[in-house]
Amino acid sequence: MLALFYIFIAVAIGVSFWQITRIMNFRGIIATDDDNKKQGTYAIYFMVFLYAMMIYCLIFMNVIMLPESASFEGEHDDNLFNITFWLIGIVQFFMQFLIFYFTFKYRGKKGQKAKFYSDSHKLEAIWTITPAVVLVLLIGYGLWQWNNIMDLSNSEDPVVIEVYSQQFRWDARYAGEDNTLGFGNVNFIKGINTMGVDMSDKNSADDKQVTELYLPKGRKVHFKFRSQDVLHSAYMPHFRAQMNCVPGMVTEFGFTPKYTTDEMRQNPEVIEKTNGINKIRKAKGEDPYVFDYLLLCNKICGASHYNMQMKITVVEQDEYDKWIAEQPTLSSVIK
Amino acid sequence: MSEHHHKETFVTKYLFSQDHKMISKQFLVTGMFMGIIGVFMSMLFRMQIAWPEKSFSIIEAFLGPHQTDGVMNPDIYLALVTIHGTIMVFFVLTAGLSGTFSNLLIPLQIGARDMASGFLNMVSYWLFFLSSIIMVISLFVEAGPASSGWTVYPPLSALPQAIPGSGAGMTLWLVSMAIFIASSLIGSLNYIVTVLNLRTKGMTMTRMPLTIWAFFITAIIGVVSFPVLLSAALLLVFDRSFGTSFYLSDIFISGEVLHYQGGSPVLYEHLFWFLGHPEVYIVLLPALGITSEIISTHSRKPIFGYRAMIGSIMAIAFLSTIVWGHHMFVSGMNPFLGSVFTFTTLLIAIPSAVKAFNYVTTLWKGNLQLNPAMLFSIGLVSTFVTGGLTGLVLGDSALDINIHDTYFVVAHFHLVMGVSAIFGMYAGVYHWFPKMYGRMMNKTLGYWHFWITIICAYGVFWPMHFIGLAGLPRRYYSNTNFPMFDDLLEINVVITIFALVGGLAQIIFIANFFISMYRGQKATQNPWNSNTLEWTTPVEHVHGNWPGKLPEVHRWAYDYSKRVDPKDDDSDYLHGQDFVLQTTPLLEGEDPS
Numbered sequence: 001m002l003a004l005f006y007i008f009i010a011v012a013i014g015v016s017f018w019q020i021t022r023i024m025n026f027r028g029i030i031a032t033d034d035d036n037k038k039q040g041t042y043a044i045y046f047m048v049f050l051y052a053m054m055i056y057c058l059i060f061m062n063v064i065m066l067p068e069s070a071s072f073e074g075e076h077d078d079n080l081f082n083i084t085f086w087l088i089g090i091v092q093f094f095m096q097f098l099i100f101y102f103t104f105k106y107r108g109k110k111g112q113k114a115k116f117y118s119d120s121h122k123l124e125a126i127w128t129i130t131p132a133v134v135l136v137l138l139i140g141y142g143l144w145q146w147n148n149i150m151d152l153s154n155s156e157d158p159v160v161i162e163v164y165s166q167q168f169r170w171d172a173r174y175a176g177e178d179n180t181l182g183f184g185n186v187n188f189i190k191g192i193n194t195m196g197v198d199m200s201d202k203n204s205a206d207d208k209q210v211t212e213l214y215l216p217k218g219r220k221v222h223f224k225f226r227s228q229d230v231l232h233s234a235y236m237p238h239f240r241a242q243m244n245c246v247p248g249m250v251t252e253f254g255f256t257p258k259y260t261t262d263e264m265r266q267n268p269e270v271i272e273k274t275n276g277i278n279k280i281r282k283a284k285g286e287d288p289y290v291f292d293y294l295l296l297c298n299k300i301c302g303a304s305h306y307n308m309q310m311k312i313t314v315v316e317q318d319e320y321d322k323w324i325a326e327q328p329t330l331s332s333v334i335k
Numbered sequence: 336m337s338e339h340h341h342k343e344t345f346v347t348k349y350l351f352s353q354d355h356k357m358i359s360k361q362f363l364v365t366g367m368f369m370g371i372i373g374v375f376m377s378m379l380f381r382m383q384i385a386w387p388e389k390s391f392s393i394i395e396a397f398l399g400p401h402q403t404d405g406v407m408n409p410d411i412y413l414a415l416v417t418i419h420g421t422i423m424v425f426f427v428l429t430a431g432l433s434g435t436f437s438n439l440l441i442p443l444q445i446g447a448r449d450m451a452s453g454f455l456n457m458v459s460y461w462l463f464f465l466s467s468i469i470m471v472i473s474l475f476v477e478a479g480p481a482s483s484g485w486t487v488y489p490p491l492s493a494l495p496q497a498i499p500g501s502g503a504g505m506t507l508w509l510v511s512m513a514i515f516i517a518s519s520l521i522g523s524l525n526y527i528v529t530v531l532n533l534r535t536k537g538m539t540m541t542r543m544p545l546t547i548w549a550f551f552i553t554a555i556i557g558v559v560s561f562p563v564l565l566s567a568a569l570l571l572v573f574d575r576s577f578g579t580s581f582y583l584s585d586i587f588i589s590g591e592v593l594h595y596q597g598g599s600p601v602l603y604e605h606l607f608w609f610l611g612h613p614e615v616y617i618v619l620l621p622a623l624g625i626t627s628e629i630i631s632t633h634s635r636k637p638i639f640g641y642r643a644m645i646g647s648i649m650a651i652a653f654l655s656t657i658v659w660g661h662h663m664f665v666s667g668m669n670p671f672l673g674s675v676f677t678f679t680t681l682l683i684a685i686p687s688a689v690k691a692f693n694y695v696t697t698l699w700k701g702n703l704q705l706n707p708a709m710l711f712s713i714g715l716v717s718t719f720v721t722g723g724l725t726g727l728v729l730g731d732s733a734l735d736i737n738i739h740d741t742y743f744v745v746a747h748f749h750l751v752m753g754v755s756a757i758f759g760m761y762a763g764v765y766h767w768f769p770k771m772y773g774r775m776m777n778k779t780l781g782y783w784h785f786w787i788t789i790i791c792a793y794g795v796f797w798p799m800h801f802i803g804l805a806g807l808p809r810r811y812y813s814n815t816n817f818p819m820f821d822d823l824l825e826i827n828v829v830i831t832i833f834a835l836v837g838g839l840a841q842i843i844f845i846a847n848f849f850i851s852m853y854r855g856q857k858a859t860q861n862p863w864n865s866n867t868l869e870w871t872t873p874v875e876h877v878h879g880n881w882p883g884k885l886p887e888v889h890r891w892a893y894d895y896s897k898r899v900d901p902k903d904d905d906s907d908y909l910h911g912q913d914f915v916l917q918t919t920p921l922l923e924g925e926d927p928s
Contacts, residue, residue, distance in 0.1 A: 029775035039705035088724035115700035186587035208842035239804035248584025251667035289818035306811035
């Protein structure tokens with residue numbers, strides 16, 4: 001690869017010098033009909049290149065995309081995304097065609113006269129009103145979905161979890177039997193009380209601190225985020241979920257897991273992506289990759305920003321109950 | 336002014352010049368110098384992304400203490416992306432673009448002897464120069480330059496304990512930006528006053544070329560929003576140096592609780608993006624203005640929908656000041672605000688669509704002279720459409736949740752404001768080089784430059800959308816800790832190769848620029864057969880622009896290919912040629928259009 005890179009540099013510099021020497025013998029300096037013809041033709045070649053690349057990426061990069069949403073709330077995100085993407089895709093193909101085709105078609109020629117055409121209120125009205133109408137629909141759907149996701153007030157019996165960030169790790173705290181988190185603040189950080197939980201708060205005793213998330217399938221999870229030092233962002237791409245962790249305030253987000261980790265591993269999209277990854281890993285002699293949900297940091301937070309992750313495992317309710325019962329309460333750990 | 340014959344020494348002519356034409360060249364060359372640094376940095380960090388564990392002697396040579404055996408350290412990676420962003424957005428695309436072309440074209444195209452205040456204009460440049468120097472010096476600070484992203488969100492940017500770059504490097508960043516903002520404000524005020532007061536006889540507001548409209552509105556946005564960034568930066572200085580708590584609260588770092596109470600980083604985000612979003616348009620609008628002028632001139636056609644273009648510039652400018660929250664959908668602000676900002680953000684699509692369609696209609700049935708300037712303008716329309724469309728995805732709060740801060744965002748804004756604005760800048764240089772230096776740039780090199788650049792720009796940023804959709808966060812030093820991203824590495828290698836070739840291709844432009852300056856073919860007075868006033872000035876620059884009386888304007892700037900019979904495309908040109916200078920009086924019975 002390194003050799004390739006040096007070859008590239010050498011070629012690029014060589015080409016530049018070869019071209020720069022040509023500067024000595026200036027020919028024309030303003031485009032002639034001949035230039036217009038050449039450049040117009042290149043515009044068509046470029047359009048072909050652009051379409052080829054766009055289509056190639058759209059088809060062959062499908063496999064690297066995130067699989068379908070693993071949360072119920074995310075279904076509408078995927079839906080809205082697909083609608084938007086088709087729409088802008090069509091406009092993109094149409095507009096790029098016009099731009100480069102016109103460049104070719106109307107290239108300057110001897111004796112050709114440009115049309116004196118400076119205004120048309122009808123045309124302008126069309127391309128003001130059409131986007132406006134389409135946007136009303138997109139905005140409507142988008143806002144409806146946004147309110148859907150962000151409104152956490154009416155969820156019944158949610159699992160309440162605090163996600164806590166610091167340079168450079170994640171921790172989590174489950175609310176325990178009472179489903180209410182005890183108060184937390186950096187002033188209470190001491191020894192093994194690393195999340196700064198106020199142990200004098202009666203809600204704190206049954207809280208459970210963990211380093212890995214387990215979520216029950218089909219139940220709303222209500223996340224509360226805190227940060228200890230700088231901004232972090234809790235990004236759970238498979239669930240279409242993200243919220244910043246802000247020092248000095250508690251932020252919230254919620255979703256309902258739709259598939260357990262095991263179910264997701266059977267998803268054809270996931271299998272295809274995993275196979276692709278494992279082919280690459282095998283060639284490098286690395287251990288095979290097994291799909292897991294992840295929470296990663298998505299707000300620049302310092303040197304090890306690129307290595308801040310927490311595993312999320314979605315299981316059935318009974319398995320979740322078993323797991324949570326095994327976790328020690330804070331009062332049993334912090335004396 | 337022209338009556339006074341100043342004795343010009345080297346110092347007053349080339350250094351402390353108050354002549355807008357010289358000042359514009361100073362802005363351009365300084366901007367290009369900063370651009371070389373900014374682009375070079377992006378090439379370095381792209382190498383890190385593509386070949387994360389490879390050792391490169393070039394990295395060893397340039398990053399000195401910040402690398403180990405030719406592999407850059409995570410801290411300097413973040414510093415490089417930070418300074419790349421800062422330099423490209425502010426120093427190249429704000430000062431380099433606006434500073435160059437507002438200065439050059441405002442007096443020349445409205446028929447003024449110079450800027451309203453030549454002295455303030457000079458001060459504006461030298462403050463910009465000073466801030467550039469300080470920014471460059473900050474690269475050599477021992478702990479490294481600012482490295483908390485170009486948005487410098489606190490607490491990361493406020494606490495040296497959090498990242499080494501937040502020490503002296505960050506202090507210099509803030510000082511440099513404060514001076515930069517002063518420079519930008521002085522410049523903008525000067526542009527506004529000049530446009531309002533110094534238009535020559537007959538140059539009504541609705542006869543001004545669209546370039547001037549764009550510069551004028553840009554200056555207004557700058558005056559409205561840059562002071563807010565200055566206050567944001569000042570409050571950050573207070574938090575860093577004087578122990579206040581505007582942005583900081585409840586922080587435990589390096590084993591101790593800090594004293595800060597009651598502040599919020601979200602406040603900083605609001606203040607920053609109140610400039611940060613309009614900044615996108617401060618960068619883009621001048622490029623669009625330049626494109627309007629160039630597409631019309633080289634199509635030999637009037638710009639389609641002149642008034643709609645002005646209207647859409649104004650609409651974009653107004654909307655740009657009330658959409659900043661779309662950068663903060665997941666910042667923890669009230670979700671209701673998210674709804675409002677989604678609504679206002681998506682509205683921007685309407686005036687943007689009008690502009691794009693109007694450009695395409697201007698091309699339609701034209702007689703396109705495909706000079707390099709024209710190609711770059713067409714390229715701008717292409718990248719503006721591609722990048723603008725993905726804005727519909729990002730501006731929708733519900734969709735933004737999942738792609739916020741991923742490479743999808745990087746791809747979007749690079750296309751719509753980065754590549755588009757730089758294309759506008761290149762188009763402007765190719766088009767007005769004869770006005771600036773009295774010589775022509777080489778067209779063959781221009782063609783090479785254009786095609787390599789646009790292929791590489793798409794090669795870099797189109798695939799980047801998809802790695803963003805795969806969930807890859809931006810500003811990751813390396814993705815090797817996440818097996819789920821292993822299949823993105825190949826794409827990243829391709830992107831990096833395009834980036835390296837594209838970056839190196841800019842050498843063609845720089846060589847063309849400097850060699851043409853001395854050896855280029857002498858320009859004629861009006862090489863592109865353009866209508867606007869700057870082409871009525873002599874090729875050799877004179878103080879006061881016009882040797883005699885100021886020109887008088889009788890028509891708008893876009894009477895290209897005007898016919899005897901406006902309904903008949905085959906009829907003869909009304910004025911015997913396909914362009915009519917703005918100084919040409921209306922013929923009897925001529926429709927002023």
